[in-house]
Amino acid sequence: MRATRLHGPGDVRVDSVPDAALADPTDAVVRVDAAAVCGTDLGFYRGHAPTAPGQRMGHEFVGTVVETGADVTGVRPGDRVIVPFNASDGTCDYCVQGLPISCRNLQVWGMTPGIDGGQGEAVRVPFADGTLVPIPAGTSEQMLPALLALTDVMCTGHHAAISAGVRTGAEVAILGDGAVGLCAVLAARRLGAERIIVFSTHEDRAAVAKQFGATDFVSARDQAAVDGLLHLTQGRGVHHVLECVGTEQSWATALGVVRDGGTIGWVGTPATTGPTLPSLLMRNLTLTGGVAPVRAYLPQLLGDVLSGALDPSPVFTMVTDLDGIAGAYREMDSRTTLKALVKP
Ligand SMILES: [Zn+2]
Structure with missing residues (x-):
């Protein structure tokens, strides 16, 4: 599959990488329907924060479940899901307390070794039941940008x-x-x-x-x-x-x-x-x-987006595909665009 990697300051490329695949029975594989470029990604792009060589990029994405491990009960193939900007188990003391960003098993997209980034075609999601929030079937495609904004910003x-x-x-x-x-x-x-x-x-x-x-x-x-x-x-x-x-x-x-x-x-x-x-x-x-406990806020804010009471979609000022992602980073870096939405 294709995914975005950072090879050095200012050098993002779309590379061929191993397909996302189930590894643990609590995993799901999610096809990415839309991803976003974040200010945090720009920090890496500008060389302000350390990165691993060829680091996978992107932590804001929504997608569709294509495969689930044997222990996953909360989502099924075909479900469209919102993915918080990190994975959390949903069961540890911090997750139960409502602070999933401090999860004992926190995994960060693209950063934790072996964890895919969101700016690619698909992602293996660890702790699918603790992490993913399903979007009701039949939700309009036009809602996608607003739902994508819920993953982080x-x-x-x-x-x-x-x-x-x-x-x-x-x-x-x-x-x-x-x-x-x-x-x-x-x-x-x-x-x-x-x-x-x-x-x-x-x-x-x-x-x-x-x-x-x-x-x-x-x-x-x-x-x-x-x-x-x-x-x-x-x-x-x-x-x-x-x-x-x-x-x-x-x-x-x-x-x-x-x-x-x-x-x-x-x-x-x-x-x-x-x-x-x-x-x-x-x-x-x-x-x-501090860093937002996104998974804890999602159910309530998702309800407001679906009811039409909340619409953050105007933060997206550019839509592109994976081939245009280097251009999206450049435009955000020069502040000629506010935020890019990427449809792989
Ligand atoms: Zn946890």
Whole structure:
């Protein structure tokens, strides 16, 4: 079969690899119907994070079950499924607690040795019953992009908002106008936030944020961004900040606009050591968040997507196939496209 591999910074190729096949009785083989390119993939592509030579790429995908091992009872061949951005057993103490990202048997697509990446024709899914979430039969093909967004970015934005305690009437500021930040806008609106202030210097991304429910925008950086938000809030700042970037600059803005006693829900991969403990102490600030427990959020958010109450599909601004995937990485790297959907 064909699958995407990274051979070095800026060098993604579609290679011939061994077919995905059952290895354990708890496995399923899933044919990939749609995969996405993520900001995390770009981190590898840019050489910011270490990779193995020829590492398989992609952790966001939806597909159709083609084969199941003898012990799999939750899905059958022919079922269309959402695949969270990692595999979890569904039975360990962390999975039972609702924190599958800390699963004792966590497997990460493309990263764990022997585990396929999602940007290919098919994937062997370990712990199929613990990992896969079936999509009801008869779901429209047009729902595919929205369902694909649930594999990572929508659940990650939701995690920032839930962790920060966003609720009805809240005033929220969102740092990051990439797919996760935009999904955090949707999540904050879904949780009833009254005012959603987005930092963005890109008109096209701000337009999506507005469509998703953003009420105010600050198109500035650094101290001007802090001043802009304080101006919008009569100097008060906001109770909740959703930090979806992870840079020193974005953390400085987050700390500059959050009110004392407030919360920062952070999901951006940190490229900085972040705030110091003394800077939090005097202000009674709470930092909360981390890597989203996607599998735990999926049932509820899937219900909202299927009912039409939630539609993150506008984060996809490009559709291609495997032959176009190197171009998709290039366009996302140069920020000429927001997020690519790949139909193998
Ligand atoms: Zn587990």
